[in-house]
Amino acid sequence: DAKTTQPNSMESNEEEPVHLPCNHSTISGTDYIHWYRQLPSQGPEYVIHGLTSNVNNRMASLAIAEDRKSSTLILHRATLRDAAVYYCILRDVLSGNKLVFGAGTILRVKS
């Protein structure tokens, strides 16, 4: 599975937008970009995923670079409940049953 690179930690103020970057320069044409997050003392939960086009859902937006070598998870208005570890994961559509997690980005939200 291709590797991803994320900042170790980021900080945001409550009610402000948050942009969480992810680099995946070795992404292949069959890799989907998935984001999961893990709140304290819980299992990971799905956030969003995409292939080439930008994606929006009720939780977040995913902006994918034109060359697909990077992507950004956007939380439009951070709340205290968004404080979590965010994982950017590449999943090969041909063999992507398991999730390969990196260390993720710890997001801290200040009130």
Add this chain to the structure above:
Amino acid sequence: GAGVSQTPSNKVTEKGKYVELRCDPISGHTALYWYRQSLGQGPEFLIYFQGTGAADDSGLPNDRFFAVRPEGSVSTLKIQRTERGDSAVYLCASSLNGGLRGETQYFGPGTRLLVL
């Protein structure tokens, strides 16, 4: 509806003992996954079941670890001769079909295992 449940939530055992960790997936989900998470790290894949069979056990660290899913629903992760290095949170996840298009995995809260 009910999510993925795992029991026990916490388990303390002594080095050398045998432990069993249980996972109840979401009803109707045919795919089940086990992961292990050490402190400060992301979860690490252990094994994936499609129905009753282990479709991918490449993440099991050694032969002390074994998992079963005899009826295609509940799964048990078994660890023999536990070592202190086995201390971690063991996470279970399930997905509807385990299909190749990378469908969403739903995680349980985990079992925190401490080996003294």
